[in-house]
Structure formats: C-alpha cells, structure tokens
Amino acid sequence: xxxxxxxxxxxxxxxxxxxxxxxxxxxxxxxxxxxxxxxxxxxxxxxxxxxxxxxxxxxxxxxxxxxxxxxxxxxxxxxxxxxxxxxxxxxxxxxxxxxxxxxxxxxxxxxxxxxxxxxxxxxxxxxxxxxxx
Amino acid sequence: xxxxxxxxxxxxxxxxxxxxxxxxxxxxxxxxxxxxxxxxxxxxxxxxxxxxxxxxxxxxxxxxxxxxxxxxxxxxxxxxxxxxxxxxxxxxxxxxxxxxxxxxxxxxxxxxxxxxxxxxxxxxxxxxxxxxx
Numbered sequence: 001x002x003x004x005x006x007x008x009x010x011x012x013x014x015x016x017x018x019x020x021x022x023x024x025x026x027x028x029x030x031x032x033x034x035x036x037x038x039x040x041x042x043x044x045x046x047x048x049x050x051x052x053x054x055x056x057x058x059x060x061x062x063x064x065x066x067x068x069x070x071x072x073x074x075x076x077x078x079x080x081x082x083x084x085x086x087x088x089x090x091x092x093x094x095x096x097x098x099x100x101x102x103x104x105x106x107x108x109x110x111x112x113x114x115x116x117x118x119x120x121x122x123x124x125x126x127x128x129x130x131x132x133x
Numbered sequence: 134x135x136x137x138x139x140x141x142x143x144x145x146x147x148x149x150x151x152x153x154x155x156x157x158x159x160x161x162x163x164x165x166x167x168x169x170x171x172x173x174x175x176x177x178x179x180x181x182x183x184x185x186x187x188x189x190x191x192x193x194x195x196x197x198x199x200x201x202x203x204x205x206x207x208x209x210x211x212x213x214x215x216x217x218x219x220x221x222x223x224x225x226x227x228x229x230x231x232x233x234x235x236x237x238x239x240x241x242x243x244x245x246x247x248x249x250x251x252x253x254x255x256x257x258x259x260x261x262x263x264x265x266x
Contacts, residue, residue: 019208021154021201023164031156031164033201034213064163068154075152080167 002043003129009079012069013040017104022047023066024058032058037100038067044123045083048097051090051118059085059122067124077133083126093119135176136262142212145202146173150237155180156199157191165191170233171200177256178216181230184223184251192218192255200257210266216257226252 005013012018019035026032032054039046045067049055059065063085071077097119101110113119138146145151152168159165165187172179178200182188192198196218204210230252234243246252 019203021156021166021168023154023156023166023199025158025162025164029158029162030197030215031158031166031199032215033154033156033164033166033199035154035201035203035208035211066156066164066166068166068168070152070168075168078168082163082165 002125003081003127005079005126005129006131009077009129009131010040012071012077012079013038013045016072018069018072020045020047020067020069022055023068024055025062025064026054026058027061037104039096039100039103041123044086044125045081046096047122047124048093048100049120049122050114051120056120060088065124071133074133078131080130080132081126082128083124085122086125087121087123089121089123090118091121093121096121135258136260138212138259138262139264142210142262142264143173145204145210145212146171146178149205151202151205153178153180153200153202155188156201157188158195158197159187159191160194170237172229172233172236174256177219177258178214179229180255180257181226181233182253182255183247184253189253193221198257204266207266211264213263213265214259215261216259218255219258220254220256222254222256223251224254226254229254 067081156166200214
C-alpha cells in the first residue's frame with residue numbers, strides 16, 4: 001500500500017532542486033546513506049545510479065530504502081520517506097540522468113558520465129511519508 | 134579501528150552548522166534516515182535525541198549507523214561516514230542539546246524541549262570516511 005505525499009510538501013519533490021539522502025542496506029546489514037539527485041513521476045521517486053556501484057548492488061539485493069528530503073530554504077521543513085524499490089531498469093536511464101543534470105545543474109547533458117558506465121533508474125514506491133515543519 | 138576524517142573536510146564537522154543525515158535500522162531490518170544536529174569532539178560524532186523515539190530505539194538495539202554530511206555552501210562536497218554507536222548516555226545530554234541549539238539556532242537554550250522528554254547523547258565512532266568534492 002503506497003502512501004500519499006501531502007500536497008503541501010510536493011514542492012520538495014518537484015519544483016525545488018533539493019537532494020534526497022538515500023539510505024540503503026549493505027550485505028552485512030549495515031546502513032549506508034548518500035545524497036542523490038532524484039525526480040518524481042507523480043507516483044514514484046526515481047533515483048539514478050550506475051551499474052556496479054554500492055547503491056546499485058544494495059538496491060538490487062535489498063529493496064527496502066529510506067529517504068530524507070530537506071527544503072533548501074528551510075532545513076526544519078522536510079520529508080522523511082520509507083519505501084521500496086519496485087523497478088530497476090536501464091531503459092531511459094541516460095535520458096533520465098540528463099534530465100536530472102538539467103534540474104540540478106541547469107545543463108542539458110550530464111557532464112560527469114564515465115566512458116563505460118551504465119546508468120540505471122530505481123523506481124521507489126513510498127510506503128510511509130512523514131513530514132516536519 | 135576508527136577512521137580518520139581528512140583534515141580538508143573537518144570544517145563540515147566543526148565550523149559549518151550543517152545537518153547530518155543519520156541512517157539507522159528498524160527492528161524489521163528496514164533502513165531509516167533523518168536529518169539531525171550533531172557535534173564533533175575530535176574523535177566521535179555526537180548526536181542527541183530523546184528517549185523512546187524511533188532513532189533512540191534503533192540505536193539502542195542496532196549500533197551500526199551511517200551519516201551523510203553536505204557542505205551547505207557546495208552540495209557536491211560532502212562526507213559519507215560509516216560508524217557505530219559506542220556510547221549512549223543521558224549524562225550531559227541537556228547541556229549538549231543546548232550547545233547544539235547555539236550552533237544551529239544561535240540560541241542559548243534548546244527551544245523545543247518537551248516537558249517530559251529525556252535527552253540522550255549517542256557517541257559515534259567513525260569506521261570509514263569517504264569524501265566527495
């Protein structure tokens with residue numbers, strides 16, 4: 001059962017170019033957290049990584065994730081999400097990272113692409129949304 | 134074996150009043166992540182919560198944690214830490230939350246204290262430090 005993001009906080013997912021801090025779980029059970037770019041398709045949070053990275057390996061093996069998303073203009077206003085990766089795909093992942101470069105850097109093309117990296121989209125369903133502020 | 138924080142990134146732990154995104158693990162194994170205030174005593178990262186909260190229950194039962202700490206002036210410069218809670222104490226926790234209120238709000242006294250809440254300090258040893266930017 002997916003949770004609804006409160007309307008008053010959807011700007012954090014759409015108009016404001018803020019990072020999500022994405023928590024995943026290592027193979028030894030230890031939590032791991034990194035800042036990530038993301039987009040929101042109205043239902044899922046979409047993050048983008050590259051095949052073989054720690055986050056990639058973690059999310060393939062253990063689908064449970066959590067995200068913390070702060071309002072860049074007011075750090076005491078934030079979304080705290082609990083969710084699951086429901087789809088992992090390379091389809092559209094290059095275009096998606098370019099769209100994130102546009103959102104976060106104002107650039108048409110992702111400037112940090114490695115020569116051999118394979119981009120991957122992780123679609124996250126939100127099961128629980130808590131708000132603060 | 135604790136890890137050393139690179140000198141060039143210690144400003145994120147000391148002079149800059151930035152949040153840490155602290156990841157813990159729920160009893161069902163699901164990761165959880167929230168923004169927190171913190172201080173650094175030169176060896177440990179100190180966070181402060183209240184008895185009975187989700188983070189408190191998680192860290193008492195499962196000591197492994199992770200933190201992501203972004204430079205507020207450059208989001209592409211950050212620290213990503215893997216660590217363990219090595220001490221949990223109420224001693225000095227009221228003074229500590231007041232010192233965090235000073236660091237983050239410029240106030241001498243923590244203004245959001247609940248009438249019955251018991252403040253707790255969690256001392257975190259950093260086992261692995263990764264830097265970006």
